[in-house]
Amino acid sequence: MTPELMEAGAEALTRHAEADVQKDSSGGSASFGRPVHGLTPDFGTGVALYVDDITVSFDGFKALNKLNLMIKVGELRCIIGPNGAGKTTMMDCITGKTRPDSGTVSFGQNVDLLRLRENEIAEIGIGRKFQKPTVFEQLSVFENLELALKADRRPRASLWHRLTGAQLDRIGEVMTLIHLGQQAQRQAGLLSHGQKQWLEIGMLLMQDPKLLLLDEPVAGMTDEETERTAELFLSLEGQHSLVVVEHDMHFVDQLTEGKKTVTVLHEGSVLAEGLLSDVQANERVVEVYLGR
Numbered sequence: 001m002t003p004e005l006m007e008a009g010a011e012a013l014t015r016h017a018e019a020d021v022q023k024d025s026s027g028g029s030a031s032f033g034r035p036v037h038g039l040t041p042d043f044g045t046g047v048a049l050y051v052d053d054i055t056v057s058f059d060g061f062k063a064l065n066k067l068n069l070m071i072k073v074g075e076l077r078c079i080i081g082p083n084g085a086g087k088t089t090m091m092d093c094i095t096g097k098t099r100p101d102s103g104t105v106s107f108g109q110n111v112d113l114l115r116l117r118e119n120e121i122a123e124i125g126i127g128r129k130f131q132k133p134t135v136f137e138q139l140s141v142f143e144n145l146e147l148a149l150k151a152d153r154r155p156r157a158s159l160w161h162r163l164t165g166a167q168l169d170r171i172g173e174v175m176t177l178i179h180l181g182q183q184a185q186r187q188a189g190l191l192s193h194g195q196k197q198w199l200e201i202g203m204l205l206m207q208d209p210k211l212l213l214l215d216e217p218v219a220g221m222t223d224e225e226t227e228r229t230a231e232l233f234l235s236l237e238g239q240h241s242l243v244v245v246e247h248d249m250h251f252v253d254q255l256t257e258g259k260k261t262v263t264v265l266h267e268g269s270v271l272a273e274g275l276l277s278d279v280q281a282n283e284r285v286v287e288v289y290l291g292r
């Protein structure tokens with residue numbers, strides 16, 4: 001992307017910020033970039049996330065039943081399992097949407113996620129992508145990415161906020177990464193389904209999360225888009241930990257490259273964990289999931 005295009009994007013955003021100020025003079029609320037109780041996650045042991053023995057009951061029904069999961073720093077982990085296995089509930093517990101009845105969830109070795117609110121968990125470095133894309137349809141690709149920057153998003157702050165060279169570079173870098181380098185000024189609402197998904201992933205990346213939770217990211221994508229999404233995730237591996245919930249076994253195969261661990265959930269617990277080829281050969285996994 002050219003500097004002119006970036007400048008045009010920045011100007012367009014300022015216009016939106018001005019409009020926001022006219023609509024909302026209350027000061028609004030900032031959601032990005034604030035310190036979280038002075039806490040900095042300690043990843044010294046090489047572990048990004050510990051889910052330890054969590055149970056979640058809904059009216060006596062155990063959606064999660066003593067679930068354990070450990071994700072290393074920089075790891076790309078695929079989670080599979082039949083409908084109702086507890087995958088969404090597990091993500092809800094990590095992101096603070098649901099509180100487990102028992103067990104612990106830690107980020108690094110020192111941050112107890114169960115003591116933080118949803119927005120604090122996002123701020124401390126855990127990004128979540130839901131299945132449906134949620135981008136600002138009226139704004140351009142550039143503006144969506146700028147809005148997601150770690151900064152004070154109150155309208156007044158937005159109005160006076162000028163992008164630094166480093167921020168412009170980062171937006172350019174992310175646009176290239178998500179294959180939207182040529183679409184900076186395109187209105188997000190006009191993008192294809194796959195492109196919207198990439199844009200939302202780009203918005204998460206602007207906040208530089210340590211851990212990304214991705215729920216069925218390739219559902220509804222074309223084969224080519226799925227292929228490109230696999231390439232994108234593989235390029236993020238190492239710099240971020242990624243937890244990908246997916247039903248598409250071809251995509252899981254692409255992501256795991258025959259060497260990474262896959263976790264199979266069933267009835268709220270881990271049914272099997274290992275290489276995709278091993279879990280595919282596991283009789284119980286075939287019985288409850290793959291054989292259906």
Ligand SMILES: Nc1ncnc2c1ncn2[C@@H]1O[C@H](COP(=O)(O)OP(=O)(O)OP(=O)(O)O)[C@@H](O)[C@H]1O
Pocket residue numbers: 058062063081082083084085086087088089090
């Ligand atoms: N708020 C709720 N109240 C009651 N039951 C719930 C609630 N949320 C989830 N459940 C139940 O908990 C179980 C686990 O649901 P969850 O959505 O976590 O599964 P999943 O593995 O994500 O399924 P899918 O692949 O269909 O998205 C299901 O039986 C579901 O009906």
